[in-house]
Amino acid sequence: MRQGSFRRLREGWQVQGRVIHALIIRELNTRFGRENIGFLWIMVEPLLFACLVAFGWRLIKGPSEHGMSIIAFVVSGYIPITLFRHIVSRSTAVFSANGSLLYHRQIKITDFLVARFLIEMLGGLMAYLFIACILMAFDEFPVPADMGMFIAGWTLYALFSFSLGLVIAPLSEMSEIIEKFIPVTTYLMIPVSGLFGMAAWLAPDMRRYYLWSPFVNGMEMMRKGIWGDEITVYYNIWNPIGCTLVISAIGLFLCRRVRRTMSVD
Amino acid sequence: MIICNNICKAYEHGPIKKQVLKNVNLTVEPGERVALLGRNGAGKSTLIKLIGGVEIPTSGKIARHMTVSWPLGFSGGFQGSLTGYDNARFIARIYNRDYAEIKSFVEDFTELGKQLKSPVKTYSSGMRARLAFALSLAIEFDCYLIDEIILVGDQNFHRKCHYELFEKRSDRAMILASHSNEFVQAHCNKAMIIHNGQASEYEDVNQAVEMYNGL
Numbered sequence: 001m002r003q004g005s006f007r008r009l010r011e012g013w014q015v016q017g018r019v020i021h022a023l024i025i026r027e028l029n030t031r032f033g034r035e036n037i038g039f040l041w042i043m044v045e046p047l048l049f050a051c052l053v054a055f056g057w058r059l060i061k062g063p064s065e066h067g068m069s070i071i072a073f074v075v076s077g078y079i080p081i082t083l084f085r086h087i088v089s090r091s092t093a094v095f096s097a098n099g100s101l102l103y104h105r106q107i108k109i110t111d112f113l114v115a116r117f118l119i120e121m122l123g124g125l126m127a128y129l130f131i132a133c134i135l136m137a138f139d140e141f142p143v144p145a146d147m148g149m150f151i152a153g154w155t156l157y158a159l160f161s162f163s164l165g166l167v168i169a170p171l172s173e174m175s176e177i178i179e180k181f182i183p184v185t186t187y188l189m190i191p192v193s194g195l196f197g198m199a200a201w202l203a204p205d206m207r208r209y210y211l212w213s214p215f216v217n218g219m220e221m222m223r224k225g226i227w228g229d230e231i232t233v234y235y236n237i238w239n240p241i242g243c244t245l246v247i248s249a250i251g252l253f254l255c256r257r258v259r260r261t262m263s264v265d
Numbered sequence: 266m267i268i269c270n271n272i273c274k275a276y277e278h279g280p281i282k283k284q285v286l287k288n289v290n291l292t293v294e295p296g297e298r299v300a301l302l303g304r305n306g307a308g309k310s311t312l313i314k315l316i317g318g319v320e321i322p323t324s325g326k327i328a329r330h331m332t333v334s335w336p337l338g339f340s341g342g343f344q345g346s347l348t349g350y351d352n353a354r355f356i357a358r359i360y361n362r363d364y365a366e367i368k369s370f371v372e373d374f375t376e377l378g379k380q381l382k383s384p385v386k387t388y389s390s391g392m393r394a395r396l397a398f399a400l401s402l403a404i405e406f407d408c409y410l411i412d413e414i415i416l417v418g419d420q421n422f423h424r425k426c427h428y429e430l431f432e433k434r435s436d437r438a439m440i441l442a443s444h445s446n447e448f449v450q451a452h453c454n455k456a457m458i459i460h461n462g463q464a465s466e467y468e469d470v471n472q473a474v475e476m477y478n479g480l
Contacts, residue, residue, distance in 0.1 A: 022358035030346050103335040103342040104359055105318040260321045263276060264314065 015106050023107075023115035042123035047131055050078040066201065067230060072141040075131055076223055077195035080154070083124040084161040084193070084215070085186050090116040091165035092172045092182055099264045109259050110252070113169055117162045125154065145228025153221025156240040160214045163244045166251025170258040194219030199234040207234060214240035267293040267316060267333065267408060267438075272325035274311055285311050287462040288325075293438050295331060295407060300449040300470065301442040302477040303459035309442035310338075310412055312459065316440060317410050331407035331438065337397050338412040345386035349377060349396055352385060353403075360404050367403040374399040374425065395422060402429050408438035446474045 028039045054074040064070055094112050101107050135141035144150055172179040192213040199207045199220055210216055211234055220235040269291040275284045285308040293299055301309040314320045316327060317336040335342050343352040353371050357364040372381065375395040385393065401409065409430070430439070431452060443449050449456065449470060456473035457466050460480060467473035 018361055019359050022355050025358070026344065026347065026351070026355055029351060030344070100342065100344065103317070103319050104356075105333075105335070106359060260323075261277065262320065264319050 016108070016111065019107050019111050020115050020118070023101075023111055024119060027115055027119060042119065043127040043130060046079050046082040046124055046127040049082055050075045050127075050131060053078055066198070068227060069140050069142070072135060072226070075128075075135065075141070076226060077193075077219065079124055079128045079131070080157050080215075080219060080222065081190065081193050081195050083120055083158060084164075084189075086120045086124070087117060087158075087161040087165045088168055088182060088186050090120060091169040092179060094169050095173050095258065095262065099262070102262075102264050109169075109255055109262075110166070113162070113165055117158075117165060121158045124158075142227055142230075144226050145230075146225045148225070150222050150225025152237070153218045153223075153225055153235075156221065156237065156244070157215060157218030160218065160240050160244045160247075163247040163251060166248055167254060170251070170254035173258050173262070174254075189215070192216065198223065198231065200232040211236065211239070214243040266295065266328075266330045267291075268328045268330075269316065270326045270328070272312075272315060272322045272327065274308070274315060274320070275323045284462055286315075286322075286459075286464070289459075289464040291457060291464065291466065293408065293440060295438055296436050297455055298439040298441070298453045300453035300456040300473070301440065301459060302449065302456055302473060303442075304480065307459045308462065309459055310336075312464075313410050313412050313440060313442055332405075334401045334404075334406040334409045336410040336412050337401055342397060342400070343385055346384055348384055349375070349381035349388075352396070353381075353400060356400050356404070362404055367400070370403040371396070371399040374402065374429070376421075391419065391422070398426060398429075406437070408440065409434075411439065411441040413442050413444065446478070450474060 032039045032041045054071040057070050057074050061070055065073055091113060094116065095109050098112050101112075102109070132141050132144075136143065168182055172182060192210070192215060194213070194216040199210055199216065202210055217235040217237065217239045220233040221237070223231060224233040224235070269289060272286055272289045273284070274286040275282055277283075289312065291299070291312075301312060303309045311320070313336045315322050316329075317333060318327075318329075319336060344355070347355070349371070350368070353367050354364055356362075357367045372378075375381070375392075377392060377395065380388070380392065385396065388396065430437075439453075441453070453470050455466070455468060456470045457464050458473055458477050458480075467476070
């Protein structure tokens, strides 16, 4: 009996794996097409955004801040936040946009979210790698001190963003008012994203509140991975892990509710 | 076998609540061909969507003990912005079938030629019907769900559908919604009339058609 249910679970995962694979390819085709650089377009927006802002800061504030190259500092802040903003905007109204695919029973609504999340995450990582390599050639970006730490921070940051997507997607289907307000809230989030500063720059009692944000914890880990011992960082990995688990549970519950009342034409 | 047990379906749009199906029971045995009869908006398509798992019943349970196709209709099941070939590739992937086989069947059945390289949204409804049929026939199911689609298309398409569905796959079960009395009488061995949310089952198709005409 136990073996039977284990086999069923494994088969279920295989089906979901196939579905997500198919959805990713479909999404890349519809969004980027097959002409010119194709799906490499996914890198272009984060690249342009991070580069332009970084050079702006460089002109205004000079070459370095707290011992870090200012271009590298801004890039390390902007690429993750573009990832977050993309995940949120891609989650909005994703179910009704893909409704016709629900004709196939093996496609679950959360598969849409997972497929889009994987595209955004890999695209963001590719953009990061690309920009870092170019900046390293100009000696504007340090060689990462601890790649494992960087990847861990990136993963926690991305997973937390994904869990928010799991909540935003069903909420945006339930109410149009919420759908309209979501873009505004992503801007409100910018001060607690870890984008503009490090926890170490703050007074100790301010720092405590600053570190409540799961984004800040992920960001501090990523910067630790890049600069290593040159900078002081503060983080607690259990904050993003705990927040992700709680918010994902709420999101899955909401998705289930929305699916029951969804009308598909 | 498909067993629908006490299915209810209600739609809510703001304050308006519409009960479409009330306590519907239906059992479909392998090889059985069930016609769904009912006026426009009676709930035929809704029942087909529920059986296909596209929408979820408000209450009640549907048990599927055989493989069931997705509901065949004009929309749904494929993506308008993708080409016919891309849709075939997508279906092959999610149903874990060989793309080359599906591709050759689709080319053969639809006779759409170069059109398969254009986005589906540029197709006419007849062309869509051909593609929808081809894709679902390319994957073998024990039970096919068909939503009025048979009546579109030209003579040639009718002949092909007739051959593929009623001759080659005469052992399969089928649930089809139709307004054509002759068609139902010729092909179905069971009928169900849906009226005011209630469904009544008839073993005798001719009697069901008579009842339906009297509504």
